[in-house]
Amino acid sequence: MTTPAPPQAPPQGQQQPPPQQQGDGLDDTALAVAIAAFLAGLTVTASYAASIAVLLAALRARFRLSRAAVKALGAVLSDVTQAPPPVTGVIGTASEQVSRMNAARRAQYVTAASKRVLAAEREARAKGESAEAARDEALARERKFYAMHLQAMWNRSAAAGRIDMEAATHGPLLGWYSRHDTSVTPECAGADRHNFYVDNPPYIGLPGIGPHFGCRCEPGPPWPGGKLLAGSGPRYARAA
Numbered sequence: 115m116t117t118p119a120p121p122q123a124p125p126q127g128q129q130q131p132p133p134q135q136q137g138d139g140l141d142d143t144a145l146a147v148a149i150a151a152f153l154a155g156l157t158v159t160a161s162y163a164a165s166i167a168v169l170l171a172a173l174r175a176r177f178r179l180s181r182a183a184v185k186a187l188g189a190v191l192s193d194v195t196q197a198p199p200p201v202t203g204v205i206g207t208a209s210e211q212v213s214r215m216n217a218a219r220r221a222q223y224v225t226a227a228s229k230r231v232l233a234a235e236r237e238a239r240a241k242g243e244s245a246e247a248a249r250d251e252a253l254a255r256e257r258k259f260y261a262m263h264l265q266a267m268w269n270r271s272a273a274a275g276r277i278d279m280e281a282a283t284h285g286p287l288l289g290w291y292s293r294h295d296t297s298v299t300p301e302c303a304g305a306d307r308h309n310f311y312v313d314n315p316p317y318i319g320l321p322g323i324g325p326h327f328g329c330r331c332e333p334g335p336p337w338p339g340g341k342l343l344a345g346s347g348p349r350y351a352r353a354a
């Protein structure tokens with residue numbers, strides 16, 4: 115295989131093309147999918163550094179990543195793989211959905227963080243400042259963001275576990291229970307005393323997971339005669 119041809123030069127004159135924000139290859143959504151598959155396949159006994167090197171070589175060929183993008187991705191992946199998400203099992207449909215959601219969000223985080231690191235490096239270079247220092251600072255910031263992501267993943271998994279435990283007792287139709295206090299959101303308050311199907315969640319998502327960050331709603335036994343939340347229905351019934 116040959117390397118791809120460089121972009122065409124301007125047809126006339128000897129002017130350099132403007133310093134455009136050229137693609138680093140990080141915007142391809144399939145890249146996040148490839149990273150998700152990689153993260154899912156990592157085992158704790160694997161050598162992360164060696165695994166990452168193999169992955170980067172493959173991604174570089176497939177996604178035409180710039181050298182700078184490969185470097186940024188490698189640095190972010192190194193941090194992310196050293197702090198894996200808490201291991202939470204899949205015990206039902208809610209935890210299955212959340213496990214997929216967490217995997218997707220983690221991979222999207224990797225590409226988004228890599229772009230931020232790259233942008234910080236470029237900004238420093240443009241100002242004549244040290245790109246290395248900017249990169250280290252950006253990576254330190256990303257470690258804090260990632261810790262917040264880990265917490266969010268954990269919260270979602272814990273809420274999904276509660277939902278699956280309720281479904282194990284009551285079946286797939288569950289009730290939505292909101293907190294009645296001053297900090298409840300209108301959406302959560304409106305969902306109270308309604309029912310939903312765990313395996314075909316309502317549009318607002320599952321209690322404690324979907325409506326908003328920090329949602330304190332809980333699943334419980336279905337409300338007798340309770341209305342179904344919009345979007346939820348018995349599985350396979352929606353297309354009817």
Ligand SMILES: [Zn+2]
Binds near residue numbers: 292325
């Ligand atoms: Zn809520």
